[in-house]
Amino acid sequence: MTFNKNLKNLFLVVFTTLILSACSTAKKSGNLDGDVYTGKETVKYLASGVPDRIFFATNKSSLTTASRATLRKQATFLRKNKKLNVTIEGHADERGTREYNLALGERRANAARDYLMTYGISGNRISVISYGKEKPVNPASTPLAWSQNRRSVTVKVN
Amino acid sequence: MKKIYLALLFYLISFNYSKALIEIDITRGNLDPLPIAVSPLHVDAKSDQIEGLKVKDLGNNISAIIEKNFKNTGLFNTLKKEAFVQKPDIAHLKPRFEDWRLIKAQALVTGKLLIKDGKLKIEFRLWDLTAAKEMTALAFTTTPSNWRRVAHIISDKIYERLTGEEGYFDTRIIYVAESGPKNERVKKLAIMDQDGANTKYLTLGNELVLTPRFNPTNQMVTYLSYFRNMPRVYLLDIETGMQEVVGNFPGMTFAPRFSPDGKKIIMSFAEDGNSDIYTMDLETRVVERITNHSSIDTSPSFSPDGKYIVFNSDRSGLQQIYVMRSDGSEVKRITFGKGIYGTPVWSPRGDLIAFTKVRKGRFYIGVMRVDGTGERLLTENFYQEAPSWSPNGRVLVFYRETKSGKKGEGFSASLWSIDITGYNERKLTTKTDASDPSWSSLLSK
Amino acid sequence: MTKSLIYSLIFHSIMILLTILSLPFMTRQPIDLPPIVSVELIQISDKTNIPYAPKVRKIIEETKKKEERVVSEQAPPSAKAKEKPDRIPLPNDKKEKKEIVKKKQNPEEIKPQIRQSSEFEKKEIVDTNQIAALIDKAKEIEAVKQEKSKKLTQSNVKNSFATGLTLSEEDALRAQIFGCWSVPLGLPYDEDLLVRIKLKLKKDGTIMKSEILDHQRMNMPGQKFYKILAESALRAVRLCQPLKVPPTGYEKWKDIQLNFNPAEMLRG
Numbered sequence: 001m002t003f004n005k006n007l008k009n010l011f012l013v014v015f016t017t018l019i020l021s022a023c024s025t026a027k028k029s030g031n032l033d034g035d036v037y038t039g040k041e042t043v044k045y046l047a048s049g050v051p052d053r054i055f056f057a058t059n060k061s062s063l064t065t066a067s068r069a070t071l072r073k074q075a076t077f078l079r080k081n082k083k084l085n086v087t088i089e090g091h092a093d094e095r096g097t098r099e100y101n102l103a104l105g106e107r108r109a110n111a112a113r114d115y116l117m118t119y120g121i122s123g124n125r126i127s128v129i130s131y132g133k134e135k136p137v138n139p140a141s142t143p144l145a146w147s148q149n150r151r152s153v154t155v156k157v158n
Numbered sequence: 159m160k161k162i163y164l165a166l167l168f169y170l171i172s173f174n175y176s177k178a179l180i181e182i183d184i185t186r187g188n189l190d191p192l193p194i195a196v197s198p199l200h201v202d203a204k205s206d207q208i209e210g211l212k213v214k215d216l217g218n219n220i221s222a223i224i225e226k227n228f229k230n231t232g233l234f235n236t237l238k239k240e241a242f243v244q245k246p247d248i249a250h251l252k253p254r255f256e257d258w259r260l261i262k263a264q265a266l267v268t269g270k271l272l273i274k275d276g277k278l279k280i281e282f283r284l285w286d287l288t289a290a291k292e293m294t295a296l297a298f299t300t301t302p303s304n305w306r307r308v309a310h311i312i313s314d315k316i317y318e319r320l321t322g323e324e325g326y327f328d329t330r331i332i333y334v335a336e337s338g339p340k341n342e343r344v345k346k347l348a349i350m351d352q353d354g355a356n357t358k359y360l361t362l363g364n365e366l367v368l369t370p371r372f373n374p375t376n377q378m379v380t381y382l383s384y385f386r387n388m389p390r391v392y393l394l395d396i397e398t399g400m401q402e403v404v405g406n407f408p409g410m411t412f413a414p415r416f417s418p419d420g421k422k423i424i425m426s427f428a429e430d431g432n433s434d435i436y437t438m439d440l441e442t443r444v445v446e447r448i449t450n451h452s453s454i455d456t457s458p459s460f461s462p463d464g465k466y467i468v469f470n471s472d473r474s475g476l477q478q479i480y481v482m483r484s485d486g487s488e489v490k491r492i493t494f495g496k497g498i499y500g501t502p503v504w505s506p507r508g509d510l511i512a513f514t515k516v517r518k519g520r521f522y523i524g525v526m527r528v529d530g531t532g533e534r535l536l537t538e539n540f541y542q543e544a545p546s547w548s549p550n551g552r553v554l555v556f557y558r559e560t561k562s563g564k565k566g567e568g569f570s571a572s573l574w575s576i577d578i579t580g581y582n583e584r585k586l587t588t589k590t591d592a593s594d595p596s597w598s599s600l601l602s603k
Numbered sequence: 604m605t606k607s608l609i610y611s612l613i614f615h616s617i618m619i620l621l622t623i624l625s626l627p628f629m630t631r632q633p634i635d636l637p638p639i640v641s642v643e644l645i646q647i648s649d650k651t652n653i654p655y656a657p658k659v660r661k662i663i664e665e666t667k668k669k670e671e672r673v674v675s676e677q678a679p680p681s682a683k684a685k686e687k688p689d690r691i692p693l694p695n696d697k698k699e700k701k702e703i704v705k706k707k708q709n710p711e712e713i714k715p716q717i718r719q720s721s722e723f724e725k726k727e728i729v730d731t732n733q734i735a736a737l738i739d740k741a742k743e744i745e746a747v748k749q750e751k752s753k754k755l756t757q758s759n760v761k762n763s764f765a766t767g768l769t770l771s772e773e774d775a776l777r778a779q780i781f782g783c784w785s786v787p788l789g790l791p792y793d794e795d796l797l798v799r800i801k802l803k804l805k806k807d808g809t810i811m812k813s814e815i816l817d818h819q820r821m822n823m824p825g826q827k828f829y830k831i832l833a834e835s836a837l838r839a840v841r842l843c844q845p846l847k848v849p850p851t852g853y854e855k856w857k858d859i860q861l862n863f864n865p866a867e868m869l870r871g
Contacts, residue, residue, distance in 0.1 A: 059472075059476065059477075094541065095516070095519070096500070096516070097500035097501050097514050097544070098368065098369065098543065098594070099412060099457045099470070100470060100500050102368075102413070103454040106409075107431040107433075129410070130410060130428065136340065136566075139569065140564045140565070141540075141562045141569075142564075180858070180860065181860045181862060182773060182780075182859065182861050182862070183777075183864060184777065184839075184862060184864065185867050186781045186867075186868060187784030187786040187839070187865065188783070188784055188786060189868065192785050192787070231789075232788070233789050286834070288837075288838040289838060289841065320831065322790065322827035323789050323827075552789065
């Protein structure tokens with residue numbers, strides 16, 4: 001319990017620092033949690049309130065709390081639009097070797113797909129494709145751009 | 159009996175004394191490139207004229223190619239033509255060795271050519287100037303349009319004679335030609351001669367193509383294409399343009415490479431987010447699964463005897479390099495250094511593995527022994543990866559990407575080569591931006 | 604609990620079935636392939652097989668004879684197999700390669716060379732490509748090598764005491780040869796290569812006779828690098844003439860042995 005409290009406090013401190021730093025320097029460029037992008041700058045929407053993408057930490061394909069929330073919204077959206085199929089595109093930043101990044105993108109896309117499936121979306125409505133580092137959304141060579149490029153994007157097919 | 163022995167012993171001792179030879183160990187020398195003079199090839203005045211070919215300049219052009227090849231190795235210092243002391247035709251008959259030695263040349267290449275009845279006849283000689291003798295001499299007959307290849311073949315023969323190693327000049331490099339802004343790159347398969355000449359594009363750029371690799375035994379290429387948005391490994395015959403998808407995999411296949419005998423393709427297949435290594439026999443079409451692990455296993459490369467596979471896996475948590483038997487047994491991790499390791503490629507000589515290493519945000523190309531010891535990092539940069547060996551195992555070619563600005567400006571990708579000693583780092587000339595190079599074996603082997 | 608499990612099972616198997624059935628890849632026509640620009644890469648016509656003009660060959664042979672005369676004065680220490688095929692077969696006549704070579708060449712001249720190169724390749728496979736050995740034994744090899752180099756330096760020290768030259772005299776000579784020797788940079792850094800040359804000197808330091816002690820190794824299969832090194836060492840000695848020898852004590856240094864060992868340099 002005390003541990004939880006401590007964690008909460010820590011979280012609060014980190015959060016406020018992040019917000020403060022965001023205010024002072026990077027108002028528009030969004031912010032990072034660890035090195036996972038949490039901003040909205042590159043995000044598009046499948047429908048109102050349904051973001052199309054989630055972000056990952058370097059070399060990781062695990063889903064963050066925020067990513068899960070986004071995917072649950074996508075699942076709800078897909079349940080409502082039963083005829084809609086999607087492709088999940090997995091991407092990596094430019095800071096890895098090409099072949100490993102292809103595998104990593106595939107793994108990220110599948111992490112998202114698996115999560116959608118646990119929320120009742122049929123697997124055959126979701127195809128995956130990995131682009132590795134081939135299609136950066138932000139072409140800059142900065143940690144922020146890389147965080148925006150480590151993503152999986154749900155794209156409507158029909 | 160004893161006496162005889164004693165006498166023998168005495169004899170031996172005294173013999174040794176009288177033969178006490180002064181011995182001097184020479185362990186250092188001049189590490190400068192070998193000074194070599196490449197005389198322009200003499201063009202026979204009786205030569206026919208060929209349309210589209212400046213026959214008069216052919217001798218100069220051929221020697222220029224040979225010179226450039228030598229210079230690029232970093233092992234030779236080609237001397238300036240202004241200093242040459244004999245006319246090409248006379249030198250070719252018999253050089254005045256003393257005079258050539260005056261310009262500090264240690265080796266001399268001479269030659270002549272004749273075009274008659276639509277055929278190009280070329281001969282060359284390599285002279286050891288200090289020993290005042292001929293080291294090698296060869297003659298060729300071919301069609302005139304092949305003059306560049308002959309220049310490369312001559313370069314190979316001379317290189318082999320002077321270094322003891324097979325040359326690598328009569329070779330090609332297949333790569334991915336890139337154009338357009340960083341986030342909308344257009345990529346085409348391209349092929350060129352090792353020296354950058356004769357660039358040809360093999361695909362139109364409509365679909366994303368990546369990682370082409372030469373078959374070490376012929377003119378086949380395997381590569382990854384996103385045709386119809388389905389990333390699959392393809393097999394392409396560059397002479398006929400025939401191609402096919404490799405295997406019937408229900409998902410992405412990638413990171414292809416040929417086995418050393420050219421009869422199999424080894425690659426990764428991604429299934430439900432998990433990438434494992436598979437081989438497909440090109441004759442029998444039999445697909446074999448080599449690894450079965452919940453981690454990413456990719457970038458496989460066979461040892462030249464075909465008995466081992468080196469590959470990249472993150473089963474330890476981060477990308478590291480592993481070696482296993484070609485049936486997938488006896489997996490052994492070989493990299494334990496700080497940082498992550500990728501793109502291992504076994505050298506054609508068999509004694510080294512080239513790799514990419516990432517540490518503290520910097521990228522290195524390096525080589526190590528096949529048990530992971532003796533790591534040598536050859537070059538450091540912002541981004542570089544994917545080494546490919548020259549057929550003689552002497553030089554690595556790889557690609558580099560530059561850091562780009564806010565909107566992707568300043569981004570470029572280019573091919574580079576480096577000697578495995580770490581010397582002679584050199585940018586290759588390509589017509590467009592370029593990445594993912596793969597070196598062919600000798601064409602005229 | 605079991606109910607949900609059954610539901611899940613049914614659901615999953617339906618899904619798998621649907622995936623299999625609906626995968627576009629399974630039904631795709633093999634003709635459907637990305638367009639390829641075909642490239643004619645090797646443009647060698649059948650005319651490549653035309654043999655060398657006999658007249659030209661005559662000239663070559665004449666010059667060769669002249670050459671040999673010149674060379675014999677210089678007395679190269681070892682006979683070398685001469686490689687003189689008329690032409691190099693280009694790729695599309697690979698199969699004819701050996702036949703042509705056999706037919707057209709003076710077999711005595713060409714045979715050792717051919718054998719050498721082919722066995723060189725074989726040897727290479729046996730020597731360096733036994734990956735199994737390499738994987739586990741690279742370390743051992745390294746250890747052995749280190750020992751060897753230790754021994755070498757030890758013998759080095761011994762030699763300098765045993766010579767009839769003073770240390771400074773020896774150093775002068777050594778330094779001179781260091782400057783003349785262009786080390787072939789392409790040599791493998793991890794191979795044991797040592798070339799020993801025995802010289803017979805005149806009083807002025809010029810070379811009367813030079814002999815490579817293991818000269819038979821020069822033409823042995825798989826010893827290409829040795830040959831290259833030996834040639835470079837011979838070049839060095841010739842370039843250095845006259846050697847910087849002491850003005851006195853000719854009897855002591857008229858026979859001298861030079862051991863060329865590039866290992867240290869090539870490794871560094």
